[in-house]
Amino acid sequence: MLNIILVFLIYFMFVGDNAHAYLDPGSGSMLISALVALVTIVIYMAKSFVYDKVKVFGKKSDLPDLHREYNVVVYSEGGQYWNVFLPILQELEARGESTMYFTSRQDDPGLTAEFKNIEKKFIGEGNAAFFVLNKLKANIVVMTTPGLGVLQIKRSKGVKHYCHITHSAGTCGSYKAFSLDYFDSVLVGGSADKNLIAELEGKRKTPAKHVEIVGCTYLDVLRTKLAGGSYSYNLFSEKRPTILISPTWGEHGLLYKYGKSILNLLSADKDFNIIVRPHPQSFTSEKNVMDDLLNTFPDNDRLKWDREKDPLKAMYHADIMISDFSGIIYDYLFLFERPVLTFKAQFEKRGREAMDLKDETPDIKLLDRIGKTLQESDIPELLSIVRTGLSEKSALAEVVKEAQEALTQYPGESGKRSADFIQSVLNSKK
Amino acid sequence: MNIFYMIFFYPIELLMEFLMSHLFSLIGSYGVSIILTSFSINIIMIPVFWYAEKLQQRERDIQALMAPKIKEYKSVFKGYERHLYISNLHKQYGYHPVYALRSLLGLFIQLPFFVATYNFLSHYNAVAGVPFLFIGDLGKPDMLIPMLSLNVNLLPFVMTGVNLFSSFVYGKLLTKAERVNIYVIALFFLVVLYNSPSGLLLYWTCNNIFSYFKSVVFVKQLQKKPQSAEV
Numbered sequence: 001m002l003n004i005i006l007v008f009l010i011y012f013m014f015v016g017d018n019a020h021a022y023l024d025p026g027s028g029s030m031l032i033s034a035l036v037a038l039v040t041i042v043i044y045m046a047k048s049f050v051y052d053k054v055k056v057f058g059k060k061s062d063l064p065d066l067h068r069e070y071n072v073v074v075y076s077e078g079g080q081y082w083n084v085f086l087p088i089l090q091e092l093e094a095r096g097e098s099t100m101y102f103t104s105r106q107d108d109p110g111l112t113a114e115f116k117n118i119e120k121k122f123i124g125e126g127n128a129a130f131f132v133l134n135k136l137k138a139n140i141v142v143m144t145t146p147g148l149g150v151l152q153i154k155r156s157k158g159v160k161h162y163c164h165i166t167h168s169a170g171t172c173g174s175y176k177a178f179s180l181d182y183f184d185s186v187l188v189g190g191s192a193d194k195n196l197i198a199e200l201e202g203k204r205k206t207p208a209k210h211v212e213i214v215g216c217t218y219l220d221v222l223r224t225k226l227a228g229g230s231y232s233y234n235l236f237s238e239k240r241p242t243i244l245i246s247p248t249w250g251e252h253g254l255l256y257k258y259g260k261s262i263l264n265l266l267s268a269d270k271d272f273n274i275i276v277r278p279h280p281q282s283f284t285s286e287k288n289v290m291d292d293l294l295n296t297f298p299d300n301d302r303l304k305w306d307r308e309k310d311p312l313k314a315m316y317h318a319d320i321m322i323s324d325f326s327g328i329i330y331d332y333l334f335l336f337e338r339p340v341l342t343f344k345a346q347f348e349k350r351g352r353e354a355m356d357l358k359d360e361t362p363d364i365k366l367l368d369r370i371g372k373t374l375q376e377s378d379i380p381e382l383l384s385i386v387r388t389g390l391s392e393k394s395a396l397a398e399v400v401k402e403a404q405e406a407l408t409q410y411p412g413e414s415g416k417r418s419a420d421f422i423q424s425v426l427n428s429k430k
Numbered sequence: 431m432n433i434f435y436m437i438f439f440y441p442i443e444l445l446m447e448f449l450m451s452h453l454f455s456l457i458g459s460y461g462v463s464i465i466l467t468s469f470s471i472n473i474i475m476i477p478v479f480w481y482a483e484k485l486q487q488r489e490r491d492i493q494a495l496m497a498p499k500i501k502e503y504k505s506v507f508k509g510y511e512r513h514l515y516i517s518n519l520h521k522q523y524g525y526h527p528v529y530a531l532r533s534l535l536g537l538f539i540q541l542p543f544f545v546a547t548y549n550f551l552s553h554y555n556a557v558a559g560v561p562f563l564f565i566g567d568l569g570k571p572d573m574l575i576p577m578l579s580l581n582v583n584l585l586p587f588v589m590t591g592v593n594l595f596s597s598f599v600y601g602k603l604l605t606k607a608e609r610v611n612i613y614v615i616a617l618f619f620l621v622v623l624y625n626s627p628s629g630l631l632l633y634w635t636c637n638n639i640f641s642y643f644k645s646v647v648f649v650k651q652l653q654k655k656p657q658s659a660e661v
Contacts, residue, residue: 037489037530044527047513150518151511177503178518204522351506351515 063132064102064121069158070138071098072422075129078105081144083218084167085110087415088142088422093117095419097426100138104129127152140425142187146179155182161425163187165418169216169330169408172196173354173361174347185210185425187418192362192406196353203356212421215414216407222312222335223411231316235275235304241390242273244318246311247343248326249279249286254343255293256286261379262322263297269383270302275314277306279326320371320389329370330363334408337400339371339389362406369399442546446471450554461562464551464629468636472644475543483648492525551630568629583624585631590620592635596642599649 072092074085085101092099093115101110101120111120123132130152133141137158144167149155155162164180165187166172172180172193180186180197186209188194194211201208233239243266247254254262255278266274276297283290299305306314311328312335315321321332324343333340347364349355359365367373371389378385410417449470453463496519503515520526551557558569565572565585573581593616597609623631 037527041527041530151514177515178522181518181522206522348506350502355502 064100064123066132066135066137068137070100070136071140071426073100073102073136073138073141073159075133075141075143075145076101076103076105076108076110077145078103079108079110081167081218082109083221084144084165085142085217086113087217087220088165088418089113089115089118091415091419092422095423097419097423102129102132139429140422142422146175148180149182150178160429161185163422163425165214165217166193167218168327169219169334170327170363171361171407173352173357173363175353176351177353177355179353180209181206183209185212185421187212187214187421189213189216189408190404190406191409196357196361199357200353212417213409214417214421215410215412216334217414217418219331219334219408220412220414222331225312226316226335231313233317235306235313235317236273237301238273240271240273240302241319242275242317243386244275244277244314244321244332245323246277246314246321246326246328246332247279247282247324249281251286252324253279253282253286254322254324255282256289258343258376258379259289259293260296262382263293263303265379265382266386267297267303272302272386273317274303275306275317276303277311277314280307283307319393320386322386325364329367330403330407333370333396333400333403334411337396339393339396340367341371341385341389342367342373344373344375362403366399366403366406370396370403438542439546439549442542443550446547446550447554450556454556459562460557460560460568460629461565461632464557464562464568464633465636468633469640471543471547472637472640476644479644480648489530492523496520496523496525547633548630551633552627554629557627557629562632565628565632568632569627571625572628572631583628583631585628585635586620586624586626589623589631589635589638590616592638592642593619596638596645599642599645 074089076082076085089099089101089110096117099118101118102123103110103120104123104125106122108122111122113120123129134154134156135158136156138160140161140163141159142163142165144165145153146164147153148162148164161184162182163185164183166189168174169189172186172188173196181200181204186193186197188197188211190213194213197209197211200206236242245255245262245266247256250256255276263274263276266272276293278290294305297303308314311331315328315332315336318332318336319338321329321338321340322343323329323340325347329340329342332338347354354361372378372385374382374385404411446467449467450460450463453466454460457463457466499519500516503512503519507515555569558567560568562568564574571583572585574584575582594613597612597616623634
C-alpha cells in the first residue's frame with residue numbers, strides 16, 4: 001500500500017494536475033520499482049552511515065605502534081584460544097622468528113608466557129581491537145577470528161597475508177556464513193575442512209585460498225598434558241564405569257531439555273559413577289535450571305559436578321560420554337578413543353556455512369558411528385544403551401582412524417607444520 | 431522551467447505535430463492520424479522500452495537470486511550483523527543497492543514522452559469539433575453512454591479494459607505485490623483521465639493496444655532463463 005501512495009505522490013510531483021501523463025503497465029511497474037529502490041537505497045545508506053561513523057568505542061588500551069611493520073602477528077580474542085596458538089608460538093620462538101602476540105583479554109595466559117622472540121600486547125576488546133587490526137602493517141597475521149572483511153575486522157592494506165587457523169576438531173560447517181572467504185590461507189585439522197572450503201569457493205566464485213592441513217594445535221597441547229601423567233582417577237572413592245554428561249548450553253542442550261529424567265535414571269543405578277559437566281555458559285543463561293538440578297542432584301559418592309576450567313580431568317575419568325552437539329565430543333574421541341552417545345540436537349544451519357553445502361559435514365555424519373545418536377524416546381533405555389556402548393568400545397578404532405583423517409591429522413605435529421607454513425609464506429613475500 | 435520544457439518536452443511535441451499534420455495531409459482523417467501517430471511513437475520507442483525493460487529485469491533477476499539468502503539472514507541475524515551479512519551477499523553477487531537506480535534511467539527516458547503527449551493532444555486545436563467513427567468530437571470527452579441525466583464517457587473504460595488486460599500479460603513477470611500495484615494504477619488513471627478529450631483517450635487506447643503486443647513479445651523474451659550466479 002505504501003508503494004501505491006508513493007506512486008501517487010510522485011505522480012503529482014512530477015506531472016502536476018495540469019499535465020496528467022499516462023503510465024502504461026510497464027512504466028507503472030518501473031516507477032514502483034524505482035521508488036522502492038530509492039527508499040531502499042536511502043535506508044541502506046543511512047544504516048551504513050550510522051554503523052560506520054557512529055561507533056561506540058570499547059575499553060581503550062595503549063595502542064601498539066601502528067607505524068611499525070610487523071613480521072608475524074598472532075591475534076587472539078582471549079585465553080580460550082591460548083592452546084590453539086601455543087604450539088605455533090613455541091615453534092616460531094624456537095626458530096627465532098620475530099612475532100607479535102596481540103590479545104583482546106588482559107587475563108590471557110599468553111601475556112605472561114616467557115618468550116625471547118615473541119612480544120606480547122593487550123590491544124583492547126571490540127572496537128579498540130578492530131581499530132588496531134584494521135590499521136596493521138605486517139607480513140602475515142594469524143588468527144582464529146572468522147569473518148575477515150565481512151564483520152568488523154577488515155583487511156588492512158598494510159598486511160600482506162591473512163591466515164586463519166581453526167580452533168575446534170569439528171568442521172567449519174558450523175561457522176557463520178562467509179567466515180573464511182577473504183583469508184589468503186587457512187590452517188585446518190583434516191581433509192573435511194579442505195574439501196568444504198573448496199566447495200564454498202566453487203559455489204561463491206571467491207578466489208581459491210591456500211588450505212594447509214596441519215592437525216589440531218590445541219589437541220596437541222592436551223595430548224602433551226595427558227602424556228605428562230598428572231591425571232589419576234581420584235574424583236570418586238570407588239572406581240566404577242564412569243559416565244560424563246557434557247552438553248552444550250541453551251534451550252537445545254540436553255541438560256536443559258532432559259536433565260532431570262536422565263539424572264534420575266542414571267543416579268538410581270549403583271553400577272556407575274557420573275560426572276556432570278555443564279557448559280560454563282549454562283550457569284548464566286539457564287541459571288534456574290542449573291540451580292534446580294544442583295539442588296535435586298547434589299554431589300555424592302557416585303555423582304560429581306565438574307566446573308573446572310580444564311576439561312581433561314573429567315574426560316580422563318570417563319568411560320563414555322553423553323553429549324549433544326558440542327565441540328567436546330571430538331576432543332574426547334580423539335584424546336581417549338572412547339564412545340560418545342549424542343542426543344540429536346537441532347543443528348541450526350541458517351546463517352552458517354553448512355547452509356551452502358550440498359551434504360552434511362563429516363563431523364555430523366560421524367556422530368552415528370562414534371556411539372549411538374539418541375532421541376527423547378531412548379531415555380528409558382539409556383542404561384542399557386550405555387552398557388552396550390561400553391561393551392562395543394573396541395569397534396571404535398576404525399571409526400576414529402577415519403575421523404582423524406577427516407578432522408585432525410598429524411597428531412603432535414601441528415605446531416611444527418603451522419610454523420613451516422607461516423615461514424613458507426614469509427619466504428614467498430621476500 | 432522553460433529551458434527544461436524546451437529540452438525535454440518540446441522536441442517530442444514537435445515530432446508529434448509533424449506526424450499528425452503529415453499523416454492528416456496524406457489520409458485526410460484526424461482519427462486515423464491519431465492512431466497512426468500512436469503507432470509510430472510506439473515503434474520509435476521500442477528500443478528505449480526494451481533497454482529500460484532489460485535494466486529492470488536485470489534488477490529483478492538479481493533480487494530474486496539473492497532473495498532466499500536475504501530471507502535466511504534476516505531470520506537469524508539482527509542489526510549491524512544482519513547489515514554486514516547482507517552487504518557481503520551483495521558484494522559476492524557484484525551488486526550494490528545503488529544499482530537499483532538503473533531502473534530509474536528507463537523511467538526518466540519515458541517521462542518526457544508521457545508529458546509531451548498529454549500537453550500536445552490536450553491543446554491540439556485542429557481536432558476540436560472533428561468527429562471520428564462513433565465519437566462526436568475528438569476535442570471533448572465522448573459522453574457516449576447515456577445514463578439518466580448524465581452522459582457517461584465510454585473511452586476511459588475501453589482504455590482501462592485494454593490496460594488491465596495488458597497488465598495481466600505483463601504481470602506474469604512480476605511478484606504478486608507488484609501486480610496488485612499495477613492494477614491499482616490502471617484504475618487510478620481511469621479516474622485521472624476520465625474527463626480528458628476523446629482524441630487523447632483514443633491515442634492512449636491505441637497506445638495500450640500496441641503496448642499489449644509489445645508486452646507479449648517482451649514477456650516471451652524476458653522469461654527466457656535469466657543468467658544466474660549461484661551463491
